[in-house]
Amino acid sequence: MRYLVTGGAGFVGSHVVLALLDAGHEVAVLDNFSTGHRGAVPAGVAIHDVDLMDYQATVDVVAAQPWDGVLHFAALSLVGASMADPFHYLRQNYLTGINLVQACALHGVKKLVFSSTAALFGGPERADPIAETALVQPGSPYGESKFMIERVLHWADSLYGLRSACLRYFNAAGADPLGRAGEDHGPETHLIPLTIDAALGRRPALKLFGTDYPTRDGSCIRDYIHVTDLADAHIRALDQIATRSVVYNLGNGHGYSNLEVIRSVARVSGLQVPWEPAARRLGDPAVLVADSTTLRRETGWQPRLGELDQIVETAFRWREKNPRGYGSN
Ligand SMILES: NC(=O)c1ccc[n+]([C@@H]2O[C@H](COP(=O)([O-])OP(=O)(O)OC[C@H]3O[C@@H](n4cnc5c(N)ncnc54)[C@H](O)[C@@H]3O)[C@@H](O)[C@H]2O)c1
Structure with a gap:
């Protein structure tokens, strides 16, 4: 299979790229390297140096090949920074997400896996552990921006048949057990x-x-979940969405x-x-x-x-x- 990974030069995306390659798939990365690293993309993987804010450039990549699926990690993801600069976060994560989803819906992509977050559950009455049925009440513009994309994906499924998996995860941690990739955020907040x-x-x-x-x-x-376990869940999610969309919590438990x-x-x-x-x-x-x-x-x-x-x-x-x-x- 051939997969496109947005944000594949980032922490989680680079580990998912490795998992896809290990499973024998062909992978390409779309990234603007704002927080990611060229060194995190394995040799031989095609790189599209594109900003998802640019709709036409996004379409050019999505429409260029028949992708079997797209995995969307590219985002700004610091909760505190989103409280300090809410409109920037909402604009960036929403516009980049809707650009990608629209490009996929209009150009024949049938499967999309989306990095959502447990930050959707910000309500004071939240129980622990957080059930999949818990009330969505984002506690930050970051969490809100992720929920907005979940809603865009809902309509892309209803009206275009683009099946998606929204994986709501919390603290990705660890590094590739073979030492091929690791966590390098700047600034580091984890x-x-x-x-x-x-x-x-x-x-x-x-x-x-x-x-x-x-x-x-x-x-x-x-809840710390090993990034390699997280990557495995993304690959399983791709299998699940052949006929329907899903929303899962994803944590160590x-x-x-x-x-x-x-x-x-x-x-x-x-x-x-x-x-x-x-x-x-x-x-x-x-x-x-x-x-x-x-x-x-x-x-x-x-x-x-x-x-x-x-x-x-x-x-x-x-x-x-x-x-x-x-x-x-
Ligand atoms: N790390 C965690 O613990 C965690 C927890 C929950 C959810 N998430 C979500 O998982 C995803 C990946 O997180 P991460 O820790 O790997 O982040 P990261 O910052 O390491 O990776 C994000 C990648 O997206 C790229 N990117 C950002 N904006 C872009 C744009 N406009 N166009 C193209 N590329 C762009 C960056 O260059 C980077 O390579 C994010 O969507 C994040 O919200 C992460």
Whole structure:
């Protein structure tokens, strides 16, 4: 099969590209390299250096070949930045998404897998774990922009037969177990790479935001899913959408606390992690864990690298070997 991956030079997209290649598919990447890296795209994969804000350039790529499916990762994805600059986030993620979906609907693409997010569930009455049936109430313009694209996909299915899978995931983490790819965000905001860099002495002491939450150790609990497990779910989702569209929560199902992450990094690396307590951040809920029952039942997916130490170990190995991320390759 031949797949087009938007955002394939980014963290999650590059791991999905590897999974598609490993499964024997042909892959091309569409990316504007705003946050992604050329070094993250494996040799031999065609690169379309295109900004999805440019509708005609997007159509040119989508219409050029008969794609068996499109996987859409390209987006701005920092919740805090979306609160600071909401219109920029809403415009970018909505216009890029609608450009891509329209190009696919009008040019014969039949399957699209979309990176949605658990940030859709921002309501105060949210239960833990978050069920697939939970009320959608985005807590940020970022979450809202993802929901807007889910709605665009609903109409693309109803009126054009473009089947889609919206995968609502939370914290992607870890790195390719074979060391071929890893996480290199700039700026980095994710806890596991930040903790590893603190252990390696590449940044000052980690700030632990909130130590008085009503959790088992007072720190926040989050659902970390290994990026390779995430990639596997995308491939299974492609099989599921031959005849109908689906929306799945996608998470490990186990919550790990911030302090457990710190202890795991210390255990895996054999290093001390310098950290200091800091005040809670506005809007950070105590616990966020996904219930992925429907995905598991319908696709047979289950995490294979679900233990925190497995996630941390692959991330640690990649960051240790690539001190400047893709800049060092
Ligand atoms: N990383 C996570 O934990 C997480 C969690 C939930 C959802 N998501 C979603 O998964 C997707 C991938 O996340 P990531 O962490 O890999 O992000 P990333 O920033 O590493 O990757 C995004 C990629 O999209 C490209 N891109 C951005 N805007 C573009 C545009 N206008 N045109 C073409 N390319 C563009 C970037 O250059 C980059 O390669 C995003 O849609 C994000 O919202 C990520």
